[in-house]
Structure formats: C-alpha cells, structure tokens
Amino acid sequence: MANALISVPARARRGEIIEIKTLVSHPMETGYRRTQLGARIPRDIIRLFVCTYNGTEIFRAELHPAIAANPFIVFPTVATESGTLTFQWTGDNGFSATESAAITVE
Amino acid sequence: MQRPTSRREFLRAAGAAAGLGLAAAIAVRPAEATPAAMQDAIRKVVGTARVSPGRVKLDLPPLVENGNTVPLAVSVESAMTEADHVRAIHVFTEKNPQPDVVGFRFGPRAGRASVATRVRLADTQTVIAIAELSDGSFWSASVAVVVTLAACLEEA
Numbered sequence: 001m002a003n004a005l006i007s008v009p010a011r012a013r014r015g016e017i018i019e020i021k022t023l024v025s026h027p028m029e030t031g032y033r034r035t036q037l038g039a040r041i042p043r044d045i046i047r048l049f050v051c052t053y054n055g056t057e058i059f060r061a062e063l064h065p066a067i068a069a070n071p072f073i074v075f076p077t078v079a080t081e082s083g084t085l086t087f088q089w090t091g092d093n094g095f096s097a098t099e100s101a102a103i104t105v106e
Numbered sequence: 107m108q109r110p111t112s113r114r115e116f117l118r119a120a121g122a123a124a125g126l127g128l129a130a131a132i133a134v135r136p137a138e139a140t141p142a143a144m145q146d147a148i149r150k151v152v153g154t155a156r157v158s159p160g161r162v163k164l165d166l167p168p169l170v171e172n173g174n175t176v177p178l179a180v181s182v183e184s185a186m187t188e189a190d191h192v193r194a195i196h197v198f199t200e201k202n203p204q205p206d207v208v209g210f211r212f213g214p215r216a217g218r219a220s221v222a223t224r225v226r227l228a229d230t231q232t233v234i235a236i237a238e239l240s241d242g243s244f245w246s247a248s249v250a251v252v253v254t255l256a257a258c259l260e261e262a
Contacts, residue, residue, distance in 0.1 A: 017217035017218050030203070030226070032203045053215070056215075057213075058213060058215050058216065059210070059211070059212060059216065060210070060211040061208060061209065061210050061211070061221075061223075062208065062209040062210075062211075063208055064204060064206045064207055064208060065203070065204060065226070066199060066202050066204065066206070066207040066208070066225050066226050066227075067207070067208055067223065067224070067225055067226070068174060068175040068176070068223075068224040068225055068226050068257075069174070069175070071223065071224075072222075072223055072224050073221065073222070073223050074179075074221060074222040074223070075210070075212075075216065075220075075221045075222075076216050076217050076218045076220060077215055077216055077217060078215055078216070078217040080215070
C-alpha cells in the first residue's frame with residue numbers, strides 16, 4: 001500500500017555506528033488547509049514511527065503536522081548483531097505501513 | 107445648525123476606524139501558536155525542570171525559500187553510554203499552527219545522538235530543539251529562520 005524506502009547498510013562491523021535513512025510516501029495533510037470553497041481539509045498524518053532491531057525498540061519518533069509530506073527520518077544505531085530491522089509507521093485513518101531490512105554484522 | 111465635518115475630524119475618525127479594523131483582523135487570525143503557546147508546549151515536556159542552553163546543535167538553513175520542506179538536523183554532545191545518554195529530542199516552533207514539531211526517543215543503542223528530518227515552517231520564526239538527558243537535565247538550542255514561502259496556508 002504505502003511506498004517506503006529504507007537505506008540500511010547490508011553489512012557492518014560489530015560496534016560500528018550505522019546511519020539509517022527512511023522515507024515513506026504520505027501526504028501528511030495538516031488539517032489547517034482549506035479548499036478553494038473554504039472547506040477545511042481534515043487532518044491525515046502519520047503520528048508514530050518505530051524502529052526495532054531484532055525485536056528491541058531502538059528509535060521512536062512522534063510526528064506532528066509540522067513534518068513535511070513524505071516523512072524522511074535519518075537516525076543512527078550501533079550494529080550489534082546480524083538480524084532484521086523492522087520499521088513501522090502508524091497514523092490517522094488507520095494508516096499503517098511496515099518495512100524491514102536485513103543486516104549482516106561481522 | 108450642524109457644522110460640516112472638517113477634513114481633520116474626518117481623518118481622525120477614519121484613522122480610529124482603521125485601527126479598530128486592524129485590531130479585529132488580528133483577533134480573528136487563524137489558529138497560530140504564539141511564543142506563549144510554545145512555552146506551554148515546552149512545559150508539558152520538561153515539567154518544572156530547568157532548560158539550559160548548550161550541548162545541542164540545531165541545523166536549519168537561515169533563509170528558507172519554501173517552508174513546505176525544510177531540512178532539519180539535531181545533534182547532541184553525549185557519550186551515549188548506559189549511564190549517560192540522550193533520552194529524547196523535542197523540536198518546537200513559535201508560529202506554526204501548533205508548537206510541536208516532532209519528538210524523537212533514543213536509547214544508548216543509538217551510539218550517537220543525531221537525527222535529521224524535513225519539517226514545515228509557516229512563518230519567519232524561531233525554532234527550538236530541547237534534549238532530555240538520562241540524568242534528567244534538559245538542554246536547548248534555538249535558531250531564527252527567515253521563511254519566504256510559508257507552509258500550511260496555501261489552498262489545495
């Protein structure tokens with residue numbers, strides 16, 4: 001449904017700090033805009049982004065309407081072990097998107 | 107007999123009316139966060155703790171051409187160990203419709219306290235980033251930004 005782009009290095013040294021980039025397609029409608037007829041466009045945003053590393057939560061972001069459309073978030077983490085990183089976005093109108101990426105740590 | 111209104115009286119009356127109109131226009135402006143609303147939002151996050159300036163680096167372009175996507179980066183000087191790490195970073199604005207922009211939660215596993223995202227800015231204003239450390243202290247940095255094309259106000 002939702003398009004998400006993730007950038008995670010495929011392999012990393014143990015203990016190395018890696019940078020994760022995430023982008024998800026979403027209009028992030030603020031709820032403050034009006035149509036030309038003056039009707040208010042209802043809010044439709046992603047409210048929460050959570051990243052887990054082999055099941056442990058490592059990063060969380062609470063988003064508000066002031067985040068630009070197609071939320072782009074860059075954050076670091078320490079490569080501790082091989083496994084999967086799971087990314088989850090949840091928001092208004094039952095929006096939910098999940099994406100995962102594998103990492104090999106040596 | 108009634109004296110015709112003099113030019114001076116007319117101008118005075120017109121000036122007063124215009125002043126009233128302006129005051130009314132300000133009063134009915136759409137929802138907008140004020141510096142006071144931002145302070146309230148900050149209080150909700152930090153409680154009664156003192157927020158000291160320093161340790162936080164907030165990167166925003168000083169002149170923004172398009173307020174709809176503004177790159178924002180925050181980093182905090184921290185060892186990011188179990189004993190001493192950044193718990194959260196919050197970003198607030200003065201003049202967006204809502205003062206809250208984003209809240210990031212970290213742990214020592216982040217390795218380094220730095221995040222980047224893209225935000226919307228509705229007006230020329232001051233943006234503040236506040237970091238919450240594991241020892242319960244709060245640190246902040248603020249940047250004044252000039253916005254030429256405002257976000258949030260255009261019609262769809």
